[in-house]
Amino acid sequence: YEHCCRALDISLTKGRHGLPLMGTGDWNDGMNRVGREGKGESVWMGFFLYYILGEFLPFCEQRQDATRVQRYREYCEHLAVALNADGWDGEWYRRAWYDNGDPVGSKESDECQIDALAQAWAVISGVAPCGRASQALGSLEKRLVDPLGKLIRLLAPSFINTPNDPGYIKGYVAGVRENGGQYTHAASWVVRAMAEAGRTDRAFALLDMILPIAHTSCRADTDIYKTEPYVAVADIYGDAPHVGRGGWTWYTGSSGWLYRVGLESVLGLTLAEGQVLQF
Secondary structure, three states: OHHHHHHHHOOOOOOOOOOOEOOOOOOOOOOOOOOOOOOOEEHHHHHHHHHHHHHHHHHHHHOOOHHHHHHHHHHHHHHHHHHHHOOEOOOOEOOEEOOOOOEEOOOOOOOOOEEHHHHHHHHHOOOOOHHHHHHHHHHHHHHHEEOOOOEEOOEEOOOOOOOOOOOHHHHOOOOOOOOOOEEHHHHHHHHHHHHHOOOHHHHHHHHHHHOHHHHOOOHHHHHHHOOOOOOOEOEEOOOOOOOOOEOOEOOOOHHHHHHHHHHHHHOOOEEEOOOEEEO
């Protein structure tokens, strides 16, 4: 309990927009220079913290940790306002801000104008109002889902020439791994967000599209994908001339999330209150 609390306590920071400081990376450790000066902020981490604090508060209440209960609740209330104020870009949610104040994941950005993480977690966290949730997912579908390549890009367009330095993510070839390819861990969260928003048919269709077997159903597809059809892939390349080519297999932790979103988000199997299996 104390270990979890210390991890949360050190994360309750606020930058100029009232959102958590990015530091040298959040979920996307490739963005390790967005906030290295201590000023850059992470919109995604705001959604994530809101969700995690909400899940953890009952444990604080059980232990009658009144100080933390109050602090965590107040921070959640603050986040809900800040994320829907400066976090909203007009048609989708921004991803972050650099130390110099330039936005990441904004229509104002030269590259990385939209990021799947922020849209998915705006829904999963419950922070996005219904209208914005719908609009954010619609923008994600329009800009990041590629039915021909059978992939869901993490962000677009890829980092190539921006004068800003997001970090080692920019060292990847455009469309590879986090730099504009499908990062399957995040793609799984997109499926979950679709299901939680009530778009169950789309959740199923997207899960079906990103499963390995969908990329190896015929010889032509296999020649593009080039990896095993029976194991989850960490990433799929997203830019020409390698669109649809599979990246790292076997090492990836995204297989666990593919399994969970298939079982829980699409089939609807859940464990209620830690005791009752619901379908």
